[in-house]
Amino acid sequence: MYFQFILLVLGAVLADEIDDHHTVSRVDSNKYSVEKEKKFLLYDVNFGEGFNLRRDVYMRIANTVRLLRESGENYILVLPPWGRLHHWMRMEVALSWRLFFDLQSLNRFVPVIEFEDFLDETENHPIDQVIYLQHYEEGWGTEYVRKFDERKCLSPAYSHYKQDETGKWKGWFYSYEDVRARNFKCVSIQGDSGTLRNLLKISNYTSMNTVMIDRGETILHENFGDVHYWNARRSMRYSNDLVEIGNSFRRKYLDSDDERDKTEMVSDWKKERARRNALGGPYVGVHWRRRDFLFTDNQKFNDGQIAIIDQYLCAHARHFIGSHESTFSFRIQEDREIIGFPIASTFNRLCPDKNPNCEQPSKWKIVY
Numbered sequence: 001m002y003f004q005f006i007l008l009v010l011g012a013v014l015a016d017e018i019d020d021h022h023t024v025s026r027v028d029s030n031k032y033s034v035e036k037e038k039k040f041l042l043y044d045v046n047f048g049e050g051f052n053l054r055r056d057v058y059m060r061i062a063n064t065v066r067l068l069r070e071s072g073e074n075y076i077l078v079l080p081p082w083g084r085l086h087h088w089m090r091m092e093v094a095l096s097w098r099l100f101f102d103l104q105s106l107n108r109f110v111p112v113i114e115f116e117d118f119l120d121e122t123e124n125h126p127i128d129q130v131i132y133l134q135h136y137e138e139g140w141g142t143e144y145v146r147k148f149d150e151r152k153c154l155s156p157a158y159s160h161y162k163q164d165e166t167g168k169w170k171g172w173f174y175s176y177e178d179v180r181a182r183n184f185k186c187v188s189i190q191g192d193s194g195t196l197r198n199l200l201k202i203s204n205y206t207s208m209n210t211v212m213i214d215r216g217e218t219i220l221h222e223n224f225g226d227v228h229y230w231n232a233r234r235s236m237r238y239s240n241d242l243v244e245i246g247n248s249f250r251r252k253y254l255d256s257d258d259e260r261d262k263t264e265m266v267s268d269w270k271k272e273r274a275r276r277n278a279l280g281g282p283y284v285g286v287h288w289r290r291r292d293f294l295f296t297d298n299q300k301f302n303d304g305q306i307a308i309i310d311q312y313l314c315a316h317a318r319h320f321i322g323s324h325e326s327t328f329s330f331r332i333q334e335d336r337e338i339i340g341f342p343i344a345s346t347f348n349r350l351c352p353d354k355n356p357n358c359e360q361p362s363k364w365k366i367v368y
């Protein structure tokens with residue numbers, strides 16, 4: 001504590017010196033990094049994709065922003081409001097990320113901003129460019145190469161974006177009626193977060209301050225399951241409200257709490273360390289697919305929040321049994337890897353009646 005205090009005081013003295021002797025116009029750019037102009041990257045995902053796949057697409061785009069920042073571009077990621085989701089019973093729109101996730105944690109991976117705040121900050125100016133990602137019409141060819149090319153728009157691009165009478169482009173834009181884009185084009189791409197970084201670094205886009213990528217699910221993870229994948233995933237902590245609801249349910253009905261279950265987490269995910277000694281509450285979590293949203297009296301929460309509370313409970317169970325190839329189950333398995341459960345307690349699945357020895361899930365283990 002004493003040492004920290006001294007450092008702070010020294011820092012203040014130095015800052016004073018700089019203020020006294022150097023005006024902004026005389027900043028030596030070899031000595032001080034001048035803050036680069038802020039740029040905003042927006043994105044959206046195909047209408048048909050559900051909540052849990054969208055969470056995965058976030059990780060891919062967040063890694064693009066990380067790569068852009070590492071290459072010297074001051075990009076901020078604009079969080080796409082949730083809504084109009086395929087599996088959701090209630091057709092809510094324009095839900096902000098803070099209803100689901102802890103923004104402070106997200107911000108520790110790459111800087112993020114809610115769409116509403118982005119609109120305020122840019123005074124609702126049109127977005128400079130929408131890039132609609134699509135596959136190559138001719139297919140992937142014989143070998144997989146990472147590439148992109150501006151191409152004529154394939155269906156359904158023009159049913160989602162149309163020019164208004166002033167020539168500006170109108171699209172869904174998360175249900176916000178007044179949002180427009182100045183330019184719209186289609187780019188065929190095959191690749192990953194790094195390929196998208198390369199696309200945004202070409203001269204066509206470097207002078208633009210706001211670029212929106214639609215059909216973000218078109219790109220893949222650069223290296224699925226590597227440390228960047230897990231860093232992005234670990235930054236996606238649930239909102240305090242949802243964690244509190246989950247914890248009080250555990251205490252009240254499941255005789256479960258973090259201390260006894262050995263599931264305590266440090267408040268900053270960057271300080272998490274590898275461990276495998278989590279015990280979990282005295283219950284089994286099972287993701288048994290029947291149909292979506294059997295809940296009836298939960299008007300307090302939206303469908304995405306209910307999904308997260310369910311996942312949170314399954315993530316804290318002593319054992320978890322998932323559904324085959326389900327993104328809902330994948331997100332639970334990841335949470336359990338982050339909490340630090342033994343592998344055998346997590347990677348299990350229900351088998352069909354006729355095949356009691358069915359193949360068990362791939363073990364995507366956490367990497368630090």
Ligand SMILES: *[C@@H]1O[C@H](CO)[C@@H](O)[C@H](O)[C@H]1NC(C)=O
Binds near residue numbers: 148149150204
């Ligand atoms: C970039 O701009 C050039 C010149 O207009 C164009 O030929 C090229 O296709 C563009 N590339 C992409 C990926 O948009």
